[in-house]
Every structure is written in structure tokens, then in C-alpha cells.
Amino acid sequence: MSDKSQEEVIGRAVIDPDFRDRLLKDPEATIKAEGYTVSAEFINQLKDMDTDAAMAAASNLDGAFAQRKAAT
């Protein structure tokens, strides 16, 4: 397994919506097509993502943007 590749995949997935979309829909094909080298475990994790953390982050944003109702 290449940690560097794994970190690169994660970093790109965070900032690149098109890559993220392809990665979540078909992790193996996307990683192969893009030339990354990652472990089978990493692929399996991508196939079984836990969405709780993302929803928690969205809830935190709710707090961060609590004033967005201000003047809208």
C-alpha cells in the first residue's frame, strides 16, 4: 500500500467533486484509471463509507453559519 497515494486520493476527493463522484461510485475503476496505488482495505473502506461524520460536519456548519438567516 502507498500511504502517499492514499493521502493523495483523499486530498483530491475533498476538493474535486467530479473525482469524488467517480471515486464513490466505483472506487476500483477510478483509482486504477487515475494511476493511484492503494490497499484493498482502502478500497473496501471507500465502498462502505460512514456518512455520520459528514452529517456531523454539516451540523457544525449549521452552527458556523447560524447567523445566515441574518438579513436574508
Place this chain on the structure above:
Amino acid sequence: MSAVSDVSLQAEVLDRLEVAAGRMGPRLGGAWTRLSSRLRLNDRQPGYFLHPLAFPILQLPTWAAQRAGGALPEAAALAADSREAAAAGYLHVRVQDDWMDEGIEEGAATALLSDALLTRHQRLLVGVAGDRPAFWERFEAAWLRYAEAMLLERALHDGEATYDQAAFDVVMDRSRPLALPPAAIWIHSGLDALLPALDDYVSHLSTSHQLFTDLIDAERDLAAGNLTWVIRRMGISDEGAEDPEASLQQLRRALYLEGGFDAVMREARGRLEQAAEASRRMALPPASEAYLVRRGELMTTAQREVFQALFAGLHRS
């Protein structure tokens, strides 16, 4: 318009509103004081009207006056009246919206304070637009569409109507009065040709804002049984929502694993770009575009924070 002058313009508007409120009797004035306190209008740094995600309520009349240019000797006074009109019109809406959404204040105080604010809004616009029919036809149409939008939103919230794209578009009409103060300046100045772009600007900006906030609020809205257009786009129906845990899991899957969050965000960003295009058509000052760019940056930051959290679990493996 720099951030410093934004703050000073806001202070000027709030001072003027306080003077206007001083003419209210003790009971109506009490309702105003409660509103002002609840919204923390006097916390002036950065202030209620200057949150980065707030609409440019005070800025739009200022940009419109700048666009009208130095040919108008009374431009500064028109801009000041328009800014206060914009704030009073906005607060008229806020009072009604908070009452309908959250039951804040009792009905009589809501109706009468809201009326007083709309009266102030209208009186100030008379001073800007005079008796020009082009403005007052627009004024009446904007407030009628606002009312229809608010009633439809109420019906949607109460389950008496179903959200779809057409309903969402009608609900967005509630922001139309935002265009009235700058429109008054331009009609006064003979710049009527800019009005279609102004309508586009307000429409695209309010739609972008609503999509973004409904995205951030999705879980809370679902828990409250408020099936917004964003939630329905994730495949959740009234019947499905009867199983809260299953619908929550479906919402999360659709948003984060199946591209729903990114799709809505892409649309919200597209609307923001269309607002920028309308801003360019109006040849508004650069501050207008800077404001839209800043909004886009905040949306990108929010999007990245969400997906940083989603992928953070992989880091820990």
C-alpha cells in the same frame, strides 16, 4: 464600498430606524424594541446586515446610486433613503416570517409592527421614486408575489402542497421586494433599462442562497418533517419520511455517497455565477462582484469541510 464604509452605512441605517421607531407609541415601540433586541440589531460589528451570507440589502441601493452616477446631485440622499427603505422592508418581512415559522411575538404585535415597517418602507420610496407609475406597478407586483410565495411556503410546510421545482420557483418570489429600493433609484434616474438585470440578480442570488441553506439544514429539516425541495430531490417522499431512521439514512446516502450534495451545490454555484453575470450587465461597482465571489468562497469552504469529515475516517485506518 469597503468593509469600513459598510459598517458606517449600517450604523447610519440603524440610527435612522431608531429615530423612526421613536415616533411609535409605547406599545408599538415595545414591539420594536423586542425585535431589535432579538435580532441584536445594535451588535454592530460586523452587524446584522453585514454577515457574509446576508443578502446585500444595504449594499444594493448603494451600488445602484453609484451606478446612477454623479449626474444626480441628490444621489447621496436618495441612497440613504433607499438603504433605510430596504432595511425597513426587510424587517417587515422578518417580523412576519419569524411569526409564521417560529410563532415569535403574538399576532397583533406582529401585524401592527410589520405594518409600521412597511409603511416606513413605502414612505421612503415615495421620496425616491416620486409618483412614477413604472415604480409603483413594480412595487405592487413585488409585494403581491411575496405574499403568494409566503402563503405557498406555509402550505408546503403544513403538508397542504408538495414541493417540486415549480413550487420552489414560486417560493423564491419572496425575495422580489429586495429589488425595489435600487429600482426606485434607477427609475428616478431614467435607468429603467437596467431593471430586467436587477430582477435576474435578485432571483439568482436568492435561489443560490436557498439551495445552499437547505442543503446545510437538510437533516434538521427532515427531523422537523419539513420536506424541502432539496430533501425531496434526494428521493424522500411523505410516505418515506414516516420512517425517520430509514429516511435519515437515505438522505445521508443520497447527499454524501451518491452525489446529491455536490449536485445541489453545483446548481447553487451556477446561480451565483448567473447573479454575477447580471451584476456585470448592470455594470455595478466592483464591490458587487467581490461580494458574490466571497459568497462563493464560503460555499466552497463549507463543501470541503463536509467532505473532509466524510473522508477523515479513512485517514484513521
